[in-house]
Amino acid sequence: MKFNTKIAVITGLFVFVIIGIVASNPPQEKYKNLKVLPKNISEQTLEKVMDEFEKALGVGCDFCHVKPADSTAEWDMADDTKPEKEIARKMIAMSNKINKDFFKATTKYGDENAVLEIHCVTCHHGEPHPEMKEEEEEQIEQREQKEQKQQ
Numbered sequence: 001m002k003f004n005t006k007i008a009v010i011t012g013l014f015v016f017v018i019i020g021i022v023a024s025n026p027p028q029e030k031y032k033n034l035k036v037l038p039k040n041i042s043e044q045t046l047e048k049v050m051d052e053f054e055k056a057l058g059v060g061c062d063f064c065h066v067k068p069a070d071s072t073a074e075w076d077m078a079d080d081t082k083p084e085k086e087i088a089r090k091m092i093a094m095s096n097k098i099n100k101d102f103f104k105a106t107t108k109y110g111d112e113n114a115v116l117e118i119h120c121v122t123c124h125h126g127e128p129h130p131e132m133k134e135e136e137e138e139q140i141e142q143r144e145q146k147e148q149k150q151q
């Protein structure tokens with residue numbers, strides 16, 4: 001008798017826990033191929049992050065994502081063909097690390113209401129390639145020539 005009650009209670013608890021797990025973890029991973037952004041990111045936040053990338057680099061989605069040849073076809077945003085997308089992943093990881101290590105940020109790219117000091121735009125200023133300014137390049141060249149003469 002006592003043994004059966006125990007089993008009933010344990011089974012009951014087990015079912016309860018399983019229901020709890022299923023209910024709190026609805027299988028709604030919207031995006032297929034996120035490696036640095038949070039996998040459970042909301043649609044709203046993902047769109048905000050992607051818009052930020054576009055503005056910071058002064059580019060369109062097709063800078064990192066493959067634009068379908070057929071303009072009526074749907075884009076496959078999970079596709080990793082373009083090397084720019086992989087570079088962008090490294091850049092997200094780098095920015096997260098700078099923010100965490102040097103600015104004590106507790107949030108990172110893709111978190112809801114992330115507070116970040118360093119953003120893509122901090123370096124990129126609307127350019128895909130934040131090159132050095134021409135004057136800076138000339139100065140470096142002159143310095144190198146001087147150093148060569150001294151040797």
Ligand code: HEC
Pocket residue numbers: 030031032033034035036037038046050051053054057059060061062063064065077078084085086088089
């Ligand atoms: C500077 C590069 C860059 C630009 C520009 C960019 N994206 Fe992305 N996008 C990424 C990277 C990198 C990822 C993957 C992030 C990761 O691995 O966590 C991604 C992932 C996505 C995903 C998720 C795909 C999946 O299922 O895994 C969607 C949707 C998306 N981007 C939409 C857009 C849209 C729409 C635009 C234009 C408004 C855009 N992106 C512009 C770099 C970019």
Ligand code: HEC
Pocket residue numbers: 053057084085087088091092095118119120121122123124128129130
């Ligand atoms: C600390 C400065 C810095 C930050 C912050 C930064 N970048 Fe960059 N990024 C660079 C530099 C410098 C280069 C050029 C590297 C080179 O010449 O090879 C670059 C190159 C890139 C490229 C390659 C461009 C090309 O033409 O091939 C992509 C894509 C990119 N960054 C995306 C991003 C995104 C997205 C972010 C924000 C998540 C970001 N970057 C944040 C400095 C930065």
